[in-house]
Each structure stands twice: as C-alpha cells, then as structure tokens.
Amino acid sequence: MAKTIMTIDDSASIRQVVGITLKKAGYEVLEACDGKDALNKLTGQKVHLIVCDVNMPNMDGIAFLKTVKQHPAYKFTPIIMLTTESQEAKKQEGKAAGAKAWVVKPFKPEQMLSAVEKLILP
Amino acid sequence: MADDPVIQTFMIECTELLQAMEDALLRLEAAPEDEETINALFRSAHTIKGSSGIVGFENIERFTHKVENVLEQVRSGKIKVDNELIELLLKCRDHIANLIELAEKDTPASASDRTAEEGLLRQLQSYLTSTDKQSNTKINDTAPSQLGSNSPNSLNYPHPSSEPSGSGDGVRTFLHGRDVESGNWHISLRFGEDVLRNGMDPISFINYLTRLGEIVSLTTITDAVPPAAEMDPESCYLGFEIDFKSDFDKQTIEDVFEFVREDCKICILPPRSRIEEYIQLINSLPEAPLKIGEILVRGGALTPHELEEALKIQNAEAVYPSPLEGEGQGEGCSQRKSLIGEIVVDEKMTYPPVVDAAVEKQKKQKEAQAREAKTIRVDTNKLDQLVNLVGELVIANANIIQNAQRLGDIDMIESASTLSRLIEDIRDRAMQARMVPIGESFNRFHRVIRDISREMSKDIELAVSGGETELDKNLTEKINDPLMHLVRNAADHGIEKPDVRISKGKPAKGVIRLNAFNDAGSIVIEISDDGSGLNREKIIEKAVEKGLINSEQTLSDKEIYKLIFAPGFSTAENVTNISGRGVGMDVVRKGISSLRGSIDINSQEGLGTTITLRLPLTLAIIEGLLVKIGGEYFVLTLSSVEECVDLTREDIANSHGRHLANVRGQIVPYIRLREQFMIKGSLPDIEQIVIVRVEGQRVGFVVDHVIGEHQTVLKNLGRIYKDIEGISGATILGDGTVALILDVPRLVQSAEREEVRG
Numbered sequence: 001m002a003k004t005i006m007t008i009d010d011s012a013s014i015r016q017v018v019g020i021t022l023k024k025a026g027y028e029v030l031e032a033c034d035g036k037d038a039l040n041k042l043t044g045q046k047v048h049l050i051v052c053d054v055n056m057p058n059m060d061g062i063a064f065l066k067t068v069k070q071h072p073a074y075k076f077t078p079i080i081m082l083t084t085e086s087q088e089a090k091k092q093e094g095k096a097a098g099a100k101a102w103v104v105k106p107f108k109p110e111q112m113l114s115a116v117e118k119l120i121l122p
Numbered sequence: 123m124a125d126d127p128v129i130q131t132f133m134i135e136c137t138e139l140l141q142a143m144e145d146a147l148l149r150l151e152a153a154p155e156d157e158e159t160i161n162a163l164f165r166s167a168h169t170i171k172g173s174s175g176i177v178g179f180e181n182i183e184r185f186t187h188k189v190e191n192v193l194e195q196v197r198s199g200k201i202k203v204d205n206e207l208i209e210l211l212l213k214c215r216d217h218i219a220n221l222i223e224l225a226e227k228d229t230p231a232s233a234s235d236r237t238a239e240e241g242l243l244r245q246l247q248s249y250l251t252s253t254d255k256q257s258n259t260k261i262n263d264t265a266p267s268q269l270g271s272n273s274p275n276s277l278n279y280p281h282p283s284s285e286p287s288g289s290g291d292g293v294r295t296f297l298h299g300r301d302v303e304s305g306n307w308h309i310s311l312r313f314g315e316d317v318l319r320n321g322m323d324p325i326s327f328i329n330y331l332t333r334l335g336e337i338v339s340l341t342t343i344t345d346a347v348p349p350a351a352e353m354d355p356e357s358c359y360l361g362f363e364i365d366f367k368s369d370f371d372k373q374t375i376e377d378v379f380e381f382v383r384e385d386c387k388i389c390i391l392p393p394r395s396r397i398e399e400y401i402q403l404i405n406s407l408p409e410a411p412l413k414i415g416e417i418l419v420r421g422g423a424l425t426p427h428e429l430e431e432a433l434k435i436q437n438a439e440a441v442y443p444s445p446l447e448g449e450g451q452g453e454g455c456s457q458r459k460s461l462i463g464e465i466v467v468d469e470k471m472t473y474p475p476v477v478d479a480a481v482e483k484q485k486k487q488k489e490a491q492a493r494e495a496k497t498i499r500v501d502t503n504k505l506d507q508l509v510n511l512v513g514e515l516v517i518a519n520a521n522i523i524q525n526a527q528r529l530g531d532i533d534m535i536e537s538a539s540t541l542s543r544l545i546e547d548i549r550d551r552a553m554q555a556r557m558v559p560i561g562e563s564f565n566r567f568h569r570v571i572r573d574i575s576r577e578m579s580k581d582i583e584l585a586v587s588g589g590e591t592e593l594d595k596n597l598t599e600k601i602n603d604p605l606m607h608l609v610r611n612a613a614d615h616g617i618e619k620p621d622v623r624i625s626k627g628k629p630a631k632g633v634i635r636l637n638a639f640n641d642a643g644s645i646v647i648e649i650s651d652d653g654s655g656l657n658r659e660k661i662i663e664k665a666v667e668k669g670l671i672n673s674e675q676t677l678s679d680k681e682i683y684k685l686i687f688a689p690g691f692s693t694a695e696n697v698t699n700i701s702g703r704g705v706g707m708d709v710v711r712k713g714i715s716s717l718r719g720s721i722d723i724n725s726q727e728g729l730g731t732t733i734t735l736r737l738p739l740t741l742a743i744i745e746g747l748l749v750k751i752g753g754e755y756f757v758l759t760l761s762s763v764e765e766c767v768d769l770t771r772e773d774i775a776n777s778h779g780r781h782l783a784n785v786r787g788q789i790v791p792y793i794r795l796r797e798q799f800m801i802k803g804s805l806p807d808i809e810q811i812v813i814v815r816v817e818g819q820r821v822g823f824v825v826d827h828v829i830g831e832h833q834t835v836l837k838n839l840g841r842i843y844k845d846i847e848g849i850s851g852a853t854i855l856g857d858g859t860v861a862l863i864l865d866v867p868r869l870v871q872s873a874e875r876e877e878v879r880g
Contacts, residue, residue, distance in 0.1 A: 101322075
C-alpha cells in the first residue's frame with residue numbers, strides 16, 4: 001500500500017509542485033494550508049511523513065512541529081521542514097524543537113523527492 | 123550554441139589552458155627535463171579533456187585524451203622529451219584550438235581537419251605503443267598492494283568524483299579487475315539514541331543506499347544494546363557495518379545520511395581501488411595555496427563534513443586551541459596536536475597514500491608559489507607619472523583641508539581628513555611600487571673591484587650586506603656615480619698593496635664592505651675599507667697649501683676629514699686613472715646633497731675608513747618642516763630636524779656677536795635665514811630656532827615662526843634657478859603659495875666659508 005505524505009504550505013503552487021512530484025513517485029499525498037488545518041486533517045489519519053513549511057499564517061511550522069511531536073500517534077513521524085536560506089534563526093529554533101530534516105527553498109522537485117526517499121521509500 | 127553561458131565559460135577557460143600549454147611547450151624546449159613544466163602541461167591537457175567532456179564536446183575530449191595519455195607517460199619518465207615530441211605536441215595543441223573554434227561556431231570538422239587528426243593520433247599512438255610494455259611496473263610502484271596489473275590503461279581514466287560513473291567505463295574495468303574486498307566502500311554507522319524519536323528510521327537510509335549501489339554485506343552491531351530492563355524501546359541502540367559497492371563519490375554517499383549526520387557516528391571508507399584515483403585528482407589540482415584538508419576535500423577523498431569533524435578532533439586535542447591554527451601541516455601548530463592527515467587516517471576517512479599525495483601536493487604548491495613571484499614589469503615612466511599625480515593629489519588635498527578649516531564646517535573637515543588618510547595610503551603604496559632592493563647596484567661593484575685589483579696588483583675582496591634594503595628606483599640610478607667614486611677611492615687610496623699590508627701585520631687581502639640599512643625613514647649606505655685610513659697631517663698640509671685653512675687653526679678630526687670634500691682637493695701623490703684627480707670627493711658631496719642626503723666620514727689611521735651616506739627613501743615626496751620668515755615660507759627636511767626652540771634675546775646677547783646660541787647649555791652655531799635671504803620686515807618678539815643635524819654637527823636656523831610638519835611634493839625650480847645656493851627646490855602649499863625647500867648642507871657649507879673668510 002502506498003505510503004501517505006502530508007504537505008503543509010500556505011502557497012498553493014508549492015503544494016502543487018510537491019504534490020505532483022510525490023504522487024508521481026508513488027506516494028499518497030494529503031494537503032494542508034497551515035498548521036491548524038494540518039492538525040485538523042491529521043486526526044485519525046495515518047501519515048508516514050510530513051513536509052512542512054516554516055512561515056505560515058494561523059499556526060506556523062515550528063508551533064505545528066512542537067504540537068505534533070507530543071501526539072502519541074505522530075511522535076515518530078518523520079518531518080521535513082522547508083526553509084529559506086535567510087531563516088537561519090528559524091532553523092535553530094526548529095532544530096531545538098526536534099526537526100532534523102530540512103530542505104532549503106527554492107528547491108528542485110528532485111531534491112524534495114530525494115530528501116523524502118531517504119526517510120521513507122514509497 | 124555559443125550563447126550558452128556554460129559554453130562561454132568553457133571557451134574562455136580553454137583559451138587560457140591552450141595558452142598555458144603553448145607556454146609550457148616552449149619552456150620545455152629550453153629545459154626538456156623540467157618536471158614542473160611537464161606537470162603544468164599535463165594539467166592543462168587534463169583539464170581541457172575533463173571540461174570538454176562535461177560540456178559535451180566529445181570529439182575534443184577524445185583527442186585530448188590521447189594527448190593526455192602521452193603526457194602521462196612523459197610525466198612518469200617513460201617518454202623522453204625531444205624536439206620532435208614538442209613539435210608534435212604543439213601541432214596537437216593547435217589542433218585542439220581548431221576543434222574548439224569549430225565547436226564554438228558549431229560547424230563540423232572538414233575532411234582535411236579529420237585527416238590531420240588521424241595523422242596526429244597515429245603519431246601519438248606510436249609513442250604509446252613503444253612504451254606499453256613497461257607501463258605496468260609504474261602502476262605497481264605507486265600502489266603496490268592494491269592494484270591488479272592487467273589494466274595499464276586504467277590510470278588514464280581519472281574519474282571525476284563529482285559525477286556518477288556513467289561516463290567512466292574505464293573505472294568499471296578498473297573495479298572488476300581486482301578482488302571484491304578492495305573494490306567496496308566500507309560504511310560504519312552508529313545511530314544516535316534519539317534517531318527514532320526524531321522520526322528517522324535507520325532502515326530507510328540503508329534502503330536508500332541500495333539506490334546508489336549494491337550492499338555486499340551488512341552486519342548489525344548490537345554491542346550497545348543494554349539489558350532488557352534498562353532498555354528504552356523508543357531509543358535506538360543499533361549500529362551497522364556495511365560493505366557497499368558503488369561508483370558514486372563519497373559526497374553522494376555521505377549525503378544519504380544528511381538528516382542523521384549530526385547525531386550519529388558515520389564513517390565512510392572508500393574502496394582501496396579509489397586511492398589511485400584520489401591521488402590523481404589531487405595531483406591535477408591547480409597550483410593554489412591550499413591546506414592539507416582542503417586538498418583532500420577538493421580531491422574528493424574527504425567530504426567537507428568529514429574535514430569539519432577532523433578539525434574538531436584536532437582542536438579538542440590542542441593544548442591551546444586556536445581556530446586559526448586548526449588546520450595545516452606543520453604551520454605553527456603546536457607539536458602536541460595531531461596533524462590533520464593523521465586524524466583522517468585514524469578516523470578511517472581515507473588512506474595514508476592519499477594523505478601523502480596531498481602533503482606532496484602542498485609542498486609542490488608552495489614551491490610553485492615561491493617560484494612564480496607575482497610580478498609584472500612596469501615602465502618606470504609610468505610609475506613616475508603615477509607618483510607625480512599622487513603628488514598633485516597631496517597638494518590638492520592640502521588645499522581642501524585648508525578650505526575646510528577656513529569654512530569651519532565640521533563634516534567637511536572630517537571628510538577632508540578621511541580623504542587625506544586615504545591619499546597618504548595611496549602615496550605610500552605608489553612609493554612602495556618604485557622601491558627596488560639596492561643589492562643590484564651593489565653587485566655591479568664586484569666587477570669593478572676585480573678590475574682594480576688586477577690593474578693595481580692588489581688583493582681586494584668586496585663584501586656586500588643589506589642588499590635587500592629597498593630604495594626608490596630613481597635614487598639607485600643617481601647614487602651609482604657617487605658610490606662608484608667612493609668604492610674606487612677605497613680600493614685605490616684605502617687598501618694598501620699586499621706587501622705593505624703584511625708589513626703592517628694585516629692580512630694580505632683587503633676588504634671593502636658595502637652595507638645598507640634603513641634608519642629612521644632614511645636609507646644608510648656604508649662604504650668601509652680596512653685600508654690605511656685618512657692621514658690627518660697630510661690633509662692639513664694640503665688644506666693649508668690650497669688656502670682652505672690657515673696653519674694656526676685647531677680642527678677636530680671630523681672637520682679635518684670634511685676638508686677632503688673641498689673642490690680640487692686630493693692628497694694622492696700619484697694621479698692614477700682610477701681616482702686621485704681631486705674631483706672625486708667634491709663631486710660625491712654635490713651628488714649626495716643634491717639627493718637631499720648627507721655624508722659622514724669616520725677614519726682611523728692604519729685601520730681604515732668608513733664613509734656613511736644617509737639618503738631619503740624617495741626623492742619625489744618629502745616630509746618637511748614648514749617655517750615662515752616675514753611673508754616667505756620655507757621647508758626643511760624633517761628627517762634632519764632635531765628640535766625647535768625659542769631663541770631668546772638673552773641667548774643671543776651672550777654670544778658676543780657671533781652666531782652662537784645657548785640651547786640648554788650647549789653652544790650651537792646658527793644661521794639667520796632672514797639675513798641669508800635678505801628678507802626685510804620687522805622681527806617678531808620671539809624668534810624660533812630649528813636645530814638641524816648636518817654631517818654629524820648641530821646647526822641652528824633662525825626663523826620667525828615654525829608652522830609645523832608638512833608633507834610635500836618636490837618641484838624642481840627649473841634651469842634658471844638651478845644653481846641658487848641653499849635652495850634645492852620648491853613646493854606649492856595648499857593655498858597656492860610657493861615655499862622654497864632649503865638645501866641645509868649647502869647653507870651650512872656656505873656659512874662656514876663666510877666664517878673662515880671673516
């Protein structure tokens with residue numbers, strides 16, 4: 001059965017690019033537009049990996065990361081954070097909160113895919 | 123096609139490399155054995171081959187590859203360089219240039235081009251086949267234990283580590299040609315306890331590895347697993363030892379673990395078969411000063427992350443950790459620290475031969491750097507113009523500062539002073555560019571001394587020291603004549619004939635020393651000999667005879683020695699054709715003072731004479747002391763000024779009408795510049811006296827006001843005013859006023875003459 005990846009980003013175009021790339025590679029994709037939306041959609045849903053933007057309205061990536069890590073069902077779920085080079089401070093904050101995998105924006109679809117595949121194969 | 127920026131870069135790169143090839147070939151003609159030139163040639167060809175492959179010009183890659191093969195054999199000494207080979211390689215170089223040009227225009231090679239290429243390839247091949255039989259030994263030499271011997275060509279396929287081996291067929295044969303063990307990577311993984319909690323699954327990385335190659339064997343290491351009671355099921359205690367077969371490079375393999383790298387211990391040891399490849403890559407690096415770690419990273423033997431780790435280890439070891447010294451082979455590292463090369467081998471990041479190659483490379487790079495002194499030749503005229511302009515800049519800037527101060531605008535003053543600081547810097551740099559070591563001038567006297575020795579049957583040695591002391595190029599030209607006089611004088615009058623020397627108990631061989639050093643913003647040149655020294659009595663006798671002094675005068679040694687500078691003075695009994703016409707010392711003195719220098723004599727009868735010349739570092743710009751008399755401005759050379767004091771009436775009164783002042787109990791003769799230059803106007807209440815040291819003697823110059831230090835550009839007065847006594851030039855002040863530059867030694871001399879007459 002195909003593994004499910006949730007992509008969280010407030011930019012529809014990024015969700016689209018990531019979505020297409022991952023689907024093409026054989027993953028199921030679930031989309032959310034911010035942290036809050038993601039938490040709502042996660043309830044009861046099995047996901048194998050989360051790709052999450054840092055800067056988002058309502059609930060940003062770091063806050064989402066902290067919350068989701070406390071949830072027993074998702075505490076072992078690998079999370080890839082999306083960041084821009086200028087967000088070094090954010091990155092430090094994210095690392096402190098337990099984020100280990102980062103992909104720097106702007107990225108090529110293959111880069112995103114290779115990061116995902118290192119963590120879970122489809 | 124040529125619009126592609128990558129292609130454009132390639133074209134530029136190739137133009138440079140082809141030029142380098144040509145230069146190297148021409149150098150080889152003169153020195154066929156020169157290893158560095160051969161290496162340079164090889165590198166150029168190697169780089170052209172590599173780049174043309176990457177940008178997709180396969181025909182260029184193919185052809186250059188053949189050239190490289192031949193060069194590789196030349197490099198290893200199997201092919202001797204002769205004119206025939208150089209001729210062939212020059213043709214090959216031209217052919218590559220042609221191919222590149224065709225590629226740029228995107229036109230296919232013509233039939234004649236192809237025939238030419240075939241001809242060249244055949245000739246190249248003839249060199250290769252004749253050496254084929256011996257080539258195996260060399261490969262075994264470099265890596266005795268790991269290399270199979272049945273692949274003589276394998277060395278000629280250096281495999282760029284940055285790309286997968288798709289293009290490197292040669293490498294594959296290379297790998298398959300030997301036992302499986304040595305062809306495998308060895309990866310040691312020790313995952314951190316938190317890896318699972320971080321959402322990372324160790325198995326996923328191992329799965330991902332299979333995309334890059336084949337896992338030959340995998341051993342799970344369970345040493346770290348605690349007893350069941352203490353075990354935390356959320357922690358990871360496992361480690362893995364993996365034998366992995368892959369043609370990818372180290373960086374790519376390391377990247378698989380990028381998300382766990384921080385918390386895990388990962389060791390990636392390349393297959394032994396790669397040693398040779400790393401060494402080749404290291405050898406083909408450009409000649410730039412690199413540290414050992416950097417060389418290993420560039421050669422693909424180490425990833426940047428590994429280097430970082432190794433440096434951490436090194437710094438942790440250091441007794442006095444210093445991040446600046448963290449890396450480097452014997453570059454001021456404390457001895458207790460391991461060398462970076464040792465660490466990377468201990469940590470199983472790479473192999474000793476690879477480190478050795480890097481160390482060797484570093485040595486070569488340093489040598490190459492020392493050899494290729496980075497210099498360009500510049501016409502002195504251009505430098506003169508530059509310095510002239512800088513001079514104008516200094517004047518213009520003085521004007522700006524004056525205006526800024528007059529306007530009293532703080533911002534303006536600040537900007538002006540920033541500007542003047544920069545201009546000072548520019549001035550210093552421009553000056554520096556004109557500085558040359560004096561050694562060259564000194565060395566030409568070897569010949570002079572040799573000739574004089576022959577001619578006069580004396581035995582004289584010239585000892586030169588301080589040749590590295592630098593002075594203005596213009597000055598070196600101008601001191602040549604005075605120096606020549608002095609050296610000749612020393613050889614002719616100073617050094618005795620061998621029999622005389624022996625009878626005096628001195629070694630038969632006389633020594634003339636030329637020494638130069640910097641002292642307080644001037645350059646000092648000493649010409650000394652261990653000859654007979656100056657004869658007081660003879661000088662006095664001669665001086666009386668010439669009417670320079672009268673026989674009753676009592677003179678100090680210094681004063682006596684100075685007499686030899688008088689025009690027409692010579693004590694030599696025989697006028698030789700080397701010196702002794704009595705013009706020499708006079709001319710020397712004039713020459714030196716025209717350079718704003720001073721001359722000093724020290725002599726001991728029977729032991730020798732030392733003549734000391736003191737010259738400014740440069741002629742173009744002087745550091746002066748600006749003084750004012752009436753409405754006129756004058757500049758004295760700052761380096762000769764000792765102090766400025768007020769001249770009170772009392773001091774003058776006590777001197778009984780003679781020009782002597784009492785400066786803190788010391789009697790100093792002085793010159794009234796007001797009288798000297800016949801300046802009218804009323805005296806200020808308190809005059810000032812500038813004490814100057816001239817030829818070892820303190821002399822005062824009485825002026826109205828001392829204004830202060832003034833950096834200025836020397837302007838010649840022009841021919842009409844050339845001979846005015848006591849003035850050596852002029853300068854323009856910030857407000858456009860002209861200030862005259864005083865020729866202090868000449869002023870003192872003329873005052874002395876007056877004194878003698880009076």
